[in-house]
């Protein structure tokens with residue numbers, strides 16, 4: 001059975017391509033998702049993609065992902081939590097509670113930007129963090145998660 005990887009995008013990332021292009025570029029979320037599917041396929045994985053602007057829905061998706069990781073069908077989640085990165089104890093707790101392997105991914109280098117973007121509630125419960133490589137970061141995060149899953153066996 002081919003294992004899956006979930007590409008999960010949080011609030012406002014549905015506007016990718018039109019939203020602040022000087023920061024986030026011109027690539028749309030549909031383009032990113034297509035790129036993720038092809039990168040995953042090259043690694044023998046199936047990429048599933050989801051986006052929500054709702055914190056509670058992201059929590060439900062992470063819980064479900066945790067269940068599927070335990071069943072052995074999903075290896076983990078590449079997660080761009082958008083602005084919830086900097087605000088959400090609930091997403092932190094969802095990742096810890098569901099024991100879901102997460103690579104945190106940001107298009108922009110959040111550390112180069114406003115002070116309020118420097119703190120992440122997600123990083124302490126992530127395997128690792130990628131930021132500042134534009135939408136290419138999703139590809140790097142997929143490769144990092146796949147390598148981590150291989151190491152973990």
Ligand code: DQA
Pocket residue numbers: 011012013080081082083084085105106107108109110117
């Ligand atoms: C972001 C960075 C966040 O600070 C911001 O709120 C986003 C996108 C990024 O991908 O660079 O919505 O996660």
